[in-house]
Amino acid sequence: MATRGSKVDRSAKWVLGAPLIAFTAMFVVWPVAQGVQTGLYDFTLQNPEITFNGLENFRRVFSLPGFWDAVRFTALFAMVVTAVEAVLGFGLALLMNRRFPGKKLFFTALLLPIMIAPSLLGIMFRLLLNGDIGLAPAVLSALGLDISLFSPGTVVPLLIVLDVLQWTPFVFLIVYSGLQSFPTDVLEAAQIDGAGRLRTLTSLVIPIMKPVIAAAVFLRMIDAIRTFDVIYVLTAGGPGRTTTTLSIFIYKTAFESGDFGLAAAISTVVLLALLPLVPLVVRRIAQPEGSRS
Secondary structure (H helix, E strand, C coil), rough: HHHHHHHHHHHHHHHHHHHHHHHHHHHHHHHHHHHHHHCCCECEEECCCCCEEECHHHHHHHHCCCCHHHHHHHHHHHHHHHHHHHHHHHHHHHHHCCCCCHHHHHHHHHHHHHHHHHHHHHHHHHHHHHCCHHHHHHHHHHHCCCCCCCCCCCHHHHHHHHHHHHHHHHHHHEEEEEEEHHHHHHHHHHHHHCCHHHHHHHHHHHHHHHHHHHHHHHHHHHHHHHCCCCHHHHHHCCCCCCCHHHHHHHHHHHHHHCHHHHHHHHHHHHHHHCCCCHHHHHHHHHCCHHCCC
């Protein structure tokens, strides 16, 4: 009887999981497989005949002009914005996890940036920061500050600030959702024991919220690595290669240089570089707090 029950359970798992498996195969596995396959061919706009060239495209990736510049900028940009957004998002979640007048209005306003399409937000930023008609340069000029927002020295900090403004609400929303299910009895016990707010935060709230924070940081890090829309609309990767992310580099390789095989190889290399992070983060999120070393 137990064997029949276990078989039924296994069958039910496969039946219930079939839609997700089909979705993953159709929209994740198949496109990735197609990308890997394309990277094995000499597939360019200049050469109408698609020929197999093995691992040649993958060998060329690491000697491409600008590839390592894109890697360095993407890594720096992703780490900085993720760290800042994690801190600000956690702080905003703590602030909003209480009752105060105007909370609903503030909550709605806080989520507005992630409700706008990134490309549209990039256009809005472009108009706001335009040197001729933009509001921000006009304000800086009125204050007597002669600052070119898109010069090599200021464009990277500018892009970091804009990304933080856009995506901090994403981290906030995830952490705030976790705080809503936080065990209140733990906080009550801490209050009875006389623990202050700082001690409660560092000894209870942060350790218990670690899986939620790790999930938010991981999702934000991956999204920051693949950033394209806003930066491309604002700078197109310039000036020079100063703000060229890996996504922009791949885009230019495919649609400006016309080398689709090489662009697919770069995408595959980036995917393989990021893939080992997934099981580490998933293990960190799923592992109970008490069993962590």
